[in-house]
Amino acid sequence: MEITIIPYEDRYAEDFKRMNLEWLDRYHLTEAPDLEVLNDPRGTVLKDGGVLFLAKAGDEIIGSAGLKKEDEGVFELIKMTVTGSWQGRGIGRMLMDACLQTARERNVKKITLYSNSQLQRAINLYEQYGFRHTTLDNSPLETADVRMELIL
Secondary structure (H helix, E strand, O other): OOEEEEEOOHHHHHHHHHHHHHHHHHOOOOOHHHHHHHHOHHHHOHHHOOEEEEEEEOOEEEEEEEEEEEEOOEEEEEEEEEOHHHOOOOHHHHHHHHHHHHHHHOOOOEEEEEEOOOOHHHHHHHHHOOOEEOOOOOOOOOOOOEEEEEEO
16 A cells, blocks of 8 residues: 655544554653644644644555754654554655655754653664764653754
């Protein structure tokens, strides 16, 4: 089945929330800032110039990733997930490629991300794309014990 990467649309809000809560809850990482984004992606990410992408297989939404504006030229990689049954098929790479292409088109200078050391597959993917571990200061998430950044 063909997998496409599409821009977020409000009609997929429940899919976006479900997929992300699936992994956040599995690893006991769900926090108030996550719920703010998941309950209002338009108001918390898109209205400030951020972007969200969805991976779609047929009529099914199977993944997401986005960039949330932190500062001028600085965005945070957020809500990167692929539904369990679709993992291991390169969908995370497709989502990452869409985010990085958009970042380059917008002349973004730096992309940051916060993660948790339980998520080794995700951290390995970030490292493959050139993200480097940095000091974890003032994390917006209590459960984040990893901070990485990519200089573009």
